[in-house]
Amino acid sequence: MATVDAAAEYVPYAPVDYPVYRETDPAQAVEGVSPDQFFESAYTPILQDMISHVVNEEGPVLDSVLARRIARAHGWVCTGARIRDRVDQVARAHFSSHDEEQLGTFFWPTHLPPEASPSFRRPGDDDSMRSLTEVCLQELAALVSEMQAKGHVADALIQAVAREAGVSKLAHAGRLRIEKAVRHCGE
Known part of the structure; x- marks a missing residue:
């Protein structure tokens, strides 16, 4: 009768640990989301906190994605040029960015230097594709x-x-x- 050394054949399962990308809700970062005040200078600190939340959680993040996320948090279905410009202005004042030809600008989180090569983040769920x-x-x-x-x-x-x-x-x-x-x- 042949015997097999089970210990030599056992290969333990090691889950692969990949960085994960998940969409975030910028409204969670602040109190007092107000579509009526969006373009007012007094609203800039709230807008800045919302943008910081998205960029630091999802970044590097494309400018159009950032603007869309901020618009949706304010209840807007469309992301018009004025909204995009306002979000872009606040984001550029606080985050490093990298322009990609024909795509737009990517904003980088504060924990990741712009010259760094970030790991690819796989979708964390179906909503984060x-x-x-x-x-x-x-x-x-x-x-x-x-x-x-x-x-x-x-x-x-x-x-x-x-x-x-x-x-x-x-x-x-x-x-x-x-x-x-x-x-x-x-x-």
């Missing part, structure tokens, strides 16, 4: 590097990055975004 255009190039490049380290190359690399990012159907624009991140890794 981001499109590839909502992920800064540095963060997407980190996912590319991770997939390259797992042996993915060429088209398999593109597909692996898309899958890990939660993209179920990769459109042409998404493919181009991933290819740009691959080039960024090579620089």
Whole structure:
């Protein structure tokens, strides 16, 4: 009768610990959300606290996403140019930013230097899915590097990055975004 050394074959399950991205509610950071006062200078400290909450929890975060999050917290369905400009003005006064051609500006949380390469944050739940255009190039490049380290190359690399990012159907624009991140890794 053959025996097997169970201890030698046992490989313990080690959960993978990935950074997670979750949407946050800026209204949780303040008391007194007031759509009527949004454009008043006296409201700037409340707006600043809301913006800080989103940028520090979700950042690097795209300017349009930040403006949308702030608008929704005020009960607005649409995010018009005046709202975007007001949010942008307050955010630029308090956070480092990085402009990406054709996308917009990403605001960086205070705990992460703008020259840092952030880890890719996978969606924490179904409500926290981001499109590839909502992920800064540095963060997407980190996912590319991770997939390259797992042996993915060429088209398999593109597909692996898309899958890990939660993209179920990769459109042409998404493919181009991933290819740009691959080039960024090579620089």
